[in-house]
Every structure is written in C-alpha cells, then in structure tokens.
Amino acid sequence: MRAGERAYATLLDEIQSGTLSPGMVLGEVEQATRLGVSRTPLREALRRLASDGLVVQTSPRVTVVAGIDVDDIRALFELRRALETEAARLAAARAERRVFAALAREFADVDTVDADSYYSLIARFDAAIDNAVDNAYLSGALRSVRTHLVRVRRMARDNPQRLTASAGEHELIARAIAAGEPDLAAHATHVHLHNAVSTILEALTEEHS
Amino acid sequence: MRAGERAYATLLDEIQSGTLSPGMVLGEVEQATRLGVSRTPLREALRRLASDGLVVQTSPRVTVVAGIDVDDIRALFELRRALETEAARLAAARAERRVFAALAREFADVDTVDADSYYSLIARFDAAIDNAVDNAYLSGALRSVRTHLVRVRRMARDNPQRLTASAGEHELIARAIAAGEPDLAAHATHVHLHNAVSTILEALTEEHS
DNA sequence: ACGGCGCGTAATGTATACACGACGGAGGTC
C-alpha cells in the first residue's frame, strides 16, 4: 500500500476512534515522523482529511482535528435525511427484492445487544442500498456522511434499547424496499433518522448537564 | 496564490469548459510543465480532481479526464433532486423573506436570453439558498453537484425558450421560499429539476441521431 | 508460431533540500 494511503487510513481511524481528539494540532513534521512516512505523502493525507472535513486549518500554519458540536450533528442529519430518504425511495424501485427480504429477516432476528455486530449488519445494509441505487454520485455523498457519522456514534454511545428500536425500524425499511414501495421506504427512513438524531441529541444534552 | 491551487483552478476550468476533453490523458510531467508548476503541487491538483470525480485513474499509471454519459446525467440529477428539494424546504423555513422576494422579482424580470447573465443570476440564487440553509454539509454536497453540472450544461446548450421557462420555475421557487412554504418550495424544485433534466436528455438524444 | 518470462524504460511514489513567510522573544527607545 502506498505511504500516503496508509497515512490517510491511520489518521482517519485515529480521528474516528477519538485517539486524536478535536482541537489536537497535526503538524506535518510531527505526524510524518510518528507515522513513519515523509512529509510528501503525509501532506496528501492531511489534504484529503481536510477535504473530508475531518480536520480544519485554523490558521495558515496550523491544522487541527475538527470538532463536532450539536449544530453539526443537526446539520449532518439534515443532509443524511435528504440522501437516505431518496436512496431508500430509489432502492425500492430498483432493488432485487430477495436481498432486502433477507436483510429484513436479519434485522428481525437481532436480539443480542452487541453494538459491533449490529453496526456491521448496518454496514451491509448500507452496501446493499448503494448497490441497489446504482448511483455513484449519491453513493459518494453517502460515503462522506457515513465518515462523519462514525464520530457522532462514538460521541453518543447508543443504549441497548435504542439499538433494538433501530433494528425494528430498519426491518420496516428493508421490508418496504423488498415490497417495492418507494413512499413507505422513504417515510420509514425519515422516521428512523428522526428517532436516531433525537436519541443522540438527548444523550448529549444529558451528558452536558 | 499557491501553485497547487492555481493548477487545480486551471485544470478545473479547462475540464469544465471542455478545453480538456473526456478521455484525454493527464501526465504529471506533461501538465506540470505546461502549467509552469512542479510535480508536487500538480499531483495535489490531480488528486483533488480525482476526488471530485472529474478525472479518473484508468490504470495505476494513467489519469484521464472523466467522461459524462446519459446515465451519469440521470444519476447526477437524482442526487441533485435529493439535495435541492431538501435545501429549498429548509430555506423556506429559515430564509430572510426579503432576499428571496427580491430574487423572485429578478427572475420575473428576466427577458434577455443571455445565458451567461442568467447563469450568474442562478449562481446568486444558489448562494442565497446556501446562506439560508446554513448547513456546511449540505452546501458541500451541493458544491460537488454544481461542479459536475457545469459540464452537463455545456454538453446540452440550453435553448432560449428553456431558459425562459426555467426563470419562471425559479420565480415560483423563490416566491415559495419568501412565503415560508416548505412543501411548495420543495415540490416546485422537484418540478423544475424534472423539466431541466428532461430537456437536457432530449437535447442529447436528438444530437446523437 | 504462440505464449511466457525477463529486462529495459518511463512514469509515478517518496524523500529531502531549499525558500519564504509568520510568529515569538528580546532589546531598544520613548
């Protein structure tokens, strides 16, 4: 793998996992040394992260890890709602029904509260949507949203009962897509995202108090 | 201005204007020499263009200007519809009414068929939407769509009567936002985009025959 | 004659050297 790719992947993971916290300064020389690459590929990694919106240049000389506040989360979910409701609508019109029928069954069978395996199921669901929608522009926009979403999920660790509810909501969405009902798929997605962001914002305001 | 920025801006303009046509190979050394910068900033420019989707790496060694076909246009407009209907909806809830009332009047007053000045009005309308929506994530996604849209507009030069119709559609959208009617703004945007993409696709299929 | 392997070349990936600009500290002056 190329050095620039490695540096990007490493920094991305560290930012998403919180190892590098918001506000932390990322100097070229410092990070290049730490990651064992030279400044050229590291610069490439930093620029990619900046265009992703995960780091920001606060001054012409200093790049810091971007923070996420409540307003960012609201804004992110506005975009996510626009993209995912449309994606669900298109998927309902185009998807192979069996794929989503199978996914609906998997969501119905979720009983463990293991967040990691649940998120991995979500990832497969997202991939199935991307595949069904078959739209590179839309998938690209969704990829960007999901990149940020990882950090949001980390900030507000979902509670087990929210995960259970989420599984039920996803089951409905998957069933709607499998049944070829665009409106239902879109509206179920809207509802799901409303519930998700409400839970997250509640968890955060609690935490602050 | 930084060399990498200049190189990016120049290449972006040349790709959007068609000076660099789809399929054209962009070698690092060749382009660096032509643009009078060294390979390092040029590589940065190429990577940004690649992440924008304006160039693609066909093999590990050759970067070419991306093409746009009819399916791409359909896909682009699906994303555009998702983003702009939501943006119009949010703008209707948030915008300063006077701004959009003034824009509605400008659209009503359009009578010249000068495409350049019309597109400049569109650009101000887009900026007003971005400003009203106040959502960096959504604006970022829209910026990407608009980048590609420039090329699509060039491919299918709008005819004067379509521009007149477009002005009317925009007037309605602006009035809906000024009136604070989210549903009307969203649906009028949906209609506008439907008409826009239909015209473009018709123009292209004619051209091919 | 066709296919595979190996070498040469060319282009990209990476490292480093150089240059410019900005920030901070210290010294001088008012």
Add this chain to the structure above:
DNA sequence: GACCTCCGTCGTGTATACATTACGCGCCGT
C-alpha cells in the same frame, strides 16, 4: 515601564533528486 521593532526560529510550500513499480518489447522455449 510599556510598546514597537527587528531578528531568529519554526513550519509549511515548492522543487528536485532518488526509489520503485508497472508496462512493453524482445527473446527463448515449447
């Protein structure tokens, strides 16, 4: 004593030199 200015230093922007890798061509073997 405080403020302004100048110089030093650090960090990034760019260029270039070096390493690496992939592709093509030719040769050899089958």
